[in-house]
Amino acid sequence: MSTVTMSETGAAEEGHAPASPVLPSKGPTRRSWRTLAAIARYYPVFLIFVVWEALSRLNVLDPMFMPPLENVARTFYNEVFVTHELLDHIRMSFMRAGAGLALASVVGVSAGILMGRVRAFESFLDPVISALFPMPKLAVFPLLMVFLGIGDASKIALIFMGCFFPIVINTYTGVRNVDKFFVWNALTKGASQRQLVWHVIIPAALPFVFAGLRVATSTAFLLIVASELIAANDGLGYLIMFAERSFDPALMWCGILVIAGMGFTVDRLLLTLGARLFVWQDK
């Protein structure tokens, strides 16, 4: 049927052989080595821990501010495996931050797409966003507590407000930056407006959306701790505040390090997810 074949002449025409996209998978030893190397990259962090422990032992550090790392680790063990209290605090903080972030993602991405595609939405939302974006969201927290109480609702609302802006702005920028020729190509291939959004606009804008999501995640961590420091009965922010009031620096450091670890882990997960999602991108 296909008498005309471009392959023979075509192969000579291309200057370079394209690189194979699939890496050959070597045995498990290769993988564990790579994991070790990845951990070793963070040696400065471990170094700081070692210096901390050493200085504590030498009585250079005031134990009321910086207890030995060993005490912090002991407290951590106790809180996780004996009383399980820390796990509850982590769960509460994660739930609030997750709810606010999820809400902000859904609303932010939808609003961003609408702004990028519908002139009326753009002219309405653009000035609103420009005016509200630079405002520190924490300033509204007392007001939110008046309306929504000091429970979960006001905290989730605060996190929503903080996360909404980076997501909506990035999505909007991504949608506006979609190459006109991609859109034209899709339209001449029979795509409806709806198909255009799903199959062209969203995938093309996704790297932008993802960048916004990363910023929003760090904002969510910031606001959850801040709001729990101000008023809460549980959560990691509350734990740190509680530890401060009960003169328990080891517990305080435990809370601080757990939050740092959580932020780091979530960011790494997002980066890994991004690398998977955007294999098609030119680096």
Add this chain to the structure above:
Amino acid sequence: MNTVQKTSPVHVDVRRISQRFRSGRGADLLALDRVDLQAQRGEFVSIVGPSGCGKSTLLYIVAGLLQASEGEVVVDGRPIDGPAPDRGLVLQNSSIFPWRTVEQNVAFGPEMCGMPQQERRKLVDHYLDMVGLAKFASFYPRELSGGMKQRIAIAQMLACGPSLCLMDEPFGALDSLSREVLQDQLLQLWERDRKTVLFVTHSIDEAVLLSDRIVVMSPLPGRVKEIVDVDLPRPRQNTRALPEFGRLRNRIWSAIRQESMEAIG
């Protein structure tokens, strides 16, 4: 000459198309001025002219992507209203979707039209075979060369089964070697199916090699300056070496030399 084509029905009829753009300072710019153009069914028509003559604009109007300020485009006896998969388009800079693999790119049009997966698969295999890229089905465009990307764009268009192919400088961004190879391959493809083609290019050689007719345009405002029949024998093998090729080439060059000089400044 071309009596067969003269009697066959008109496929594309561009009727007194004018296009005005509002430029930055509010002054109107007349990009196209009452352009008339006809293509018979199965005819290969090239549009050449110096940059700024509105040849790409004209093509986008025929594709239904731009609304002409005046005039109408009639395809198959009906005035067009927006883009349709029946009028396929290949653009200069690779407009294939980087987030789709090669086969997903070729399958795009059929997928949008709701073709079942099984059928789609067969169709994609057929067209990938045709452009000689079956081996690269699961690759992403970033892993391919410019020439390969343009072949994917052609396969993507053909998979929609268009009766009219609109090509906007499809080989314009390629190096001259790739360009000649793709020109020959396009000729072979066209001689097999004989679809109607409107081909925009600024390469006179390319226009003479491929076309039945060449529409020569002049810039500011874009107007049809001359229409040249190309009566070189088909299939066009070793056509570049024919004395007739050079004669036609010179004739078109002299027609737009003045404007080209002015366009460059």
